Amino acid sequence: MTDAAKKQHDRQVLLDHFRNPRGKDALTESDVISASRNPMCGDEVEVGVLVDDSGTADIRFRGRGCSVCIASASIMVETLSGKKLEQVLEEHRHICAWLHGESDAMPEQPSVRALETVRELPARKRCLLLAWEALAESLSKTNYG
Numbered sequence: 001m002t003d004a005a006k007k008q009h010d011r012q013v014l015l016d017h018f019r020n021p022r023g024k025d026a027l028t029e030s031d032v033i034s035a036s037r038n039p040m041c042g043d044e045v046e047v048g049v050l051v052d053d054s055g056t057a058d059i060r061f062r063g064r065g066c067s068v069c070i071a072s073a074s075i076m077v078e079t080l081s082g083k084k085l086e087q088v089l090e091e092h093r094h095i096c097a098w099l100h101g102e103s104d105a106m107p108e109q110p111s112v113r114a115l116e117t118v119r120e121l122p123a124r125k126r127c128l129l130l131a132w133e134a135l136a137e138s139l140s141k142t143n144y145g
């Protein structure tokens, strides 16, 4: 895939997640809920985690944000919700290191790869990371994080 085609593909994936966000607005049953706020714009995202008896994590979110913020939150839910908590913790750590630019190891999850274009834009860093930070706090509150 050429660079231009990759960017076009990434834009389409992000647009789909922004228009049809996965796991949005249904936090009522979550065990723990944490919020993260972007002080530059006032946008805020809350992320809830419910861990069932088998150790599977149900992850949802709600809040207000720009298209990048909501698409990133939706991609996070699609990628991590429904997995065992240990796997969520491991993948979250790996993906966040990549999003922060601390690692260049491209995540294998297809929709996460669509964040690559935005990851290269310093001005959108907060938008990109908001939901992932709220999830980190929720995971730490489950006493497993």
Ligand code: FES
Pocket (backbone or CB within 6 Å): 038, 041, 042, 043, 065, 066, 067, 068, 069, 126, 127, 130
């Ligand atoms: Fe507010 Fe992106 S502009 S989170």
